[in-house]
Amino acid sequence: MSSLLTRRKSGLPADLRTQKDLAALKIRPRFGIAQWVSIGVAIYLGLTLIQFFVFNENWKWDVVFSYLFSQVIMNGLLNTIYLTLLTTFFGLILGVITAWARMSSLVVLRTFAVLYIWLMRAMPPLVMLLVVFFFGALVPTLGIGIPFGPSFAEVPTNDVISRFSAAIIGLSIYLGAYSAEIFRGGILALPSGQFEACKSLGLPPFKAYQKILGPQLIRVIIPSLANDVITIFKSTSLVSVIGYTELLTTVQTIYARNFETIPLLMVAVIWYLVLTSIAMFGQARLEKRFGRGFARRNQGSPKAALENAAKEDL
Amino acid sequence: MTTDTKTTTPLLQLVGVSKHFGELRAVDDVSLNITAGSVTCLVGPSGSGKSTLLRTINMMEEINDGAVFFEGHMIGHEVRNGHRVPVAKSVARKQTLNFGMVFQHFNLFPHYTALENVTIAPMLVKGLKKRAAQEIGRRVLEQVGLGNRMDHYPNELSGGQQQRVAIARALAMEPKVLLFDEPTSALDPELVSEVLGVMRGLADLGATMIIVTHEMRFAEDVADEVIMMDAGRIIEQGPPRDILHNPSTARARKFFASVGTLSAQKG
Numbered sequence A: 001m002s003s004l005l006t007r008r009k010s011g012l013p014a015d016l017r018t019q020k021d022l023a024a025l026k027i028r029p030r031f032g033i034a035q036w037v038s039i040g041v042a043i044y045l046g047l048t049l050i051q052f053f054v055f056n057e058n059w060k061w062d063v064v065f066s067y068l069f070s071q072v073i074m075n076g077l078l079n080t081i082y083l084t085l086l087t088t089f090f091g092l093i094l095g096v097i098t099a100w101a102r103m104s105s106l107v108v109l110r111t112f113a114v115l116y117i118w119l120m121r122a123m124p125p126l127v128m129l130l131v132v133f134f135f136g137a138l139v140p141t142l143g144i145g146i147p148f149g150p151s152f153a154e155v156p157t158n159d160v161i162s163r164f165s166a167a168i169i170g171l172s173i174y175l176g177a178y179s180a181e182i183f184r185g186g187i188l189a190l191p192s193g194q195f196e197a198c199k200s201l202g203l204p205p206f207k208a209y210q211k212i213l214g215p216q217l218i219r220v221i222i223p224s225l226a227n228d229v230i231t232i233f234k235s236t237s238l239v240s241v242i243g244y245t246e247l248l249t250t251v252q253t254i255y256a257r258n259f260e261t262i263p264l265l266m267v268a269v270i271w272y273l274v275l276t277s278i279a280m281f282g283q284a285r286l287e288k289r290f291g292r293g294f295a296r297r298n299q300g301s302p303k304a305a306l307e308n309a310a311k312e313d314l
Numbered sequence B: 001m002t003t004d005t006k007t008t009t010p011l012l013q014l015v016g017v018s019k020h021f022g023e024l025r026a027v028d029d030v031s032l033n034i035t036a037g038s039v040t041c042l043v044g045p046s047g048s049g050k051s052t053l054l055r056t057i058n059m060m061e062e063i064n065d066g067a068v069f070f071e072g073h074m075i076g077h078e079v080r081n082g083h084r085v086p087v088a089k090s091v092a093r094k095q096t097l098n099f100g101m102v103f104q105h106f107n108l109f110p111h112y113t114a115l116e117n118v119t120i121a122p123m124l125v126k127g128l129k130k131r132a133a134q135e136i137g138r139r140v141l142e143q144v145g146l147g148n149r150m151d152h153y154p155n156e157l158s159g160g161q162q163q164r165v166a167i168a169r170a171l172a173m174e175p176k177v178l179l180f181d182e183p184t185s186a187l188d189p190e191l192v193s194e195v196l197g198v199m200r201g202l203a204d205l206g207a208t209m210i211i212v213t214h215e216m217r218f219a220e221d222v223a224d225e226v227i228m229m230d231a232g233r234i235i236e237q238g239p240p241r242d243i244l245h246n247p248s249t250a251r252a253r254k255f256f257a258s259v260g261t262l263s264a265q266k267g
């Protein structure tokens, strides 16, 4: 017993004492007690989760699956996707414009941008949506004209603002303000030498941003932007307050009728998981796409470099 | 302008140029003529205004007083109603194209290969087609000895190679004057010579160059004129041998004594 103990401690059986013997031994990863414990915990948790999800009748997976691909859910899901895509599109454009205004040399533009960002940060998105939707009550007609004076063209506000457009407008101006700060942060993070190089080469600002500064700043801001866009998926559920039916609203109206609350919420969660996975996959692709030149490639792969260069038509 | 005046007018003239940062006169009433094909080295202690002077030439810094003339024409400003106003930005960009700049920290575009770094400005600014730009790009990269590194990204190149790409990038725009701001100061000692070698080659080809440097041996070998600055002013100016070994001011003697011993220890 005691001899076994000493042998374990030194780790050296008597016949392995020479340096040559030691040098000949294979090297394996160290597999310590922490590994075993963590694997044990993982197995325990895994079993618990299986019990929790699969062997618990109350989830009513049959109900979940009967609704998962049903026509109503699909309509709601499509509305969510549609709303997210349009909101992202308009929101990010608005964000770029706002970031540009915020960094403009014109004090009026800067002030507008700061006020806008300030207001959006203060305003709960729910309130924003309601204000946009009931804008018709505040301002019965929209038109272009002189304040307190005549107006040149007018349309009734309620012709412009539907549930759909109110949802898009409300969420876009929200994303616009938040993403503006992300864009600005990205620009501030760029090394000043990049701006100087562009300037010394006589690159016009738009082209410099498009080809040189933009790709570098996108690389830095992708994680934050992805966060915001994924948040939009779930924020779209807020539009239920103005009666627009997307995924979560659809689910809510169904379980209000049949009281299968948890199974129907699971339907929504599953689809949100799918959408988030797609978004994260897109994020990973973008990070790879804009990460070129930042990770050290294999030394001997000029072929891969050529292929990359061929793919990227400048 | 007749050919006669062209040959007698210096390529570049600075007349009473000043640049202030608040109270500080970073460049203080500097006048200077640069003839075509000459190599000028700007030396001086840290903070003496060398970089600022270099950057006023290609309008990276707006000047507060004086004027810069290129081929006899004022650049950066134009006369309007008996005053001078800054030129429109598009005009300023055109004027900038007369100058190519090489920075201490290279400032290469990290997401583009060496060749892309060199070809992007000819394509975007001069509107060259990709093929024509690549032809120029290959030529200038060969010229700086990087014909076999064209498809590498900057982070796959050594400091000396990166700086040579930066030189090639400036050359690709075919500027009339090359401006270097301490091109070797960020390099390991053993990489300095490859960059200086490229610059020597450009000087032999007759390029007009203005170089801020601490490499006194290089200045002595290559420069036609050495200019020493102190506190924003030019305090010594002349052929390298006179300035480096026989400066007239006490300030310059002190400075060259200090750098002289430094380079003696190094070499």
Ligand SMILES: Nc1ncnc2c1ncn2[C@@H]1O[C@H](COP(=O)(O)OP(=O)(O)OP(=O)(O)O)[C@@H](O)[C@H]1O
Binding pocket: B021, B024, B026, B044, B045, B046, B047, B048, B049, B050, B051, B052, B053
């Ligand atoms: N953007 C700026 N704002 C304020 N002060 C500046 C700015 N750029 C330079 N200066 C100041 O102007 C003076 C001259 O700076 P400059 O960079 O031209 O010196 P230098 O001779 O190039 O020095 P070095 O050898 O260290 O590069 C310094 O005192 C510096 O602090």
Ligand SMILES: [Mg+2]
Binding pocket: B050, B051, B052, B181, B182
């Ligand atoms: Mg400097």
